[in-house]
Amino acid sequence: MSGQSSNRLGAPAALAGYRKQFLYTLHEITERGARVRVEGLEDLDILGADDDVVEVVQVKAYDRDLTLTHVSDFLERTASLLRSNPQLRGRMS
Numbered sequence: 569m570s571g572q573s574s575n576r577l578g579a580p581a582a583l584a585g586y587r588k589q590f591l592y593t594l595h596e597i598t599e600r601g602a603r604v605r606v607e608g609l610e611d612l613d614i615l616g617a618d619d620d621v622v623e624v625v626q627v628k629a630y631d632r633d634l635t636l637t638h639v640s641d642f643l644e645r646t647a648s649l650l651r652s653n654p655q656l657r658g659r660m661s
Contacts, residue, residue, distance in 0.1 A: 581629075588629040592661055596625075609649065610642070623657040624649065
């Protein structure tokens with residue numbers, strides 16, 4: 569597959585991911601009243617009263633089952649964050 573073809577296939581997938589991330593962010597704000605930061609430590613950071621990050625969220629938009637390969641980077645980053653902030657929560661949506 570040429571680079572041009574793979575770029576065309578990648579663009580719709582990227583747009584679907586951004587759309588899901590945007591809609592998920594709106595849900596957190598409107599339904600949970602969350603204070604958020606987009607593209608902070610992760611796709612979405614949920615902020616506490618002092619603007620500290622209390623939860624990190626990785627938003628995935630796959631049309632097939634996720635495997636450990638798909639989530640291993642997020643798990644490694646979250647584990648690293650937990651070393652300095654054991655109260656932090658991590659979530660994948």
